[in-house]
Amino acid sequence: MCPYCQAENADSALVCASCARDIAVPATLIAERDDLLRKRDQLRAELAQARDELEAIMRRGKSR
Numbered sequence: 001m002c003p004y005c006q007a008e009n010a011d012s013a014l015v016c017a018s019c020a021r022d023i024a025v026p027a028t029l030i031a032e033r034d035d036l037l038r039k040r041d042q043l044r045a046e047l048a049q050a051r052d053e054l055e056a057i058m059r060r061g062k063s064r
């Protein structure tokens, strides 16, 4: 079964015969990957924010 268009495909099919999407990776793994990508973006944002805060603290320390 194609997770995108619900068309039936052979178990060994790598690409859906109906919508031509990659179905070699199970939908659960795709969802897991999307979740990890979201977490990574979130961590990146937090890291950038932490850097900004650190920079602000450093600047404050220097001016004193």
Ligand SMILES: [Zn+2]
Pocket (backbone or CB within 6 Å): 002, 003, 004, 005, 006, 007, 016, 017, 018, 019, 020, 021
């Ligand atoms: Zn499909």
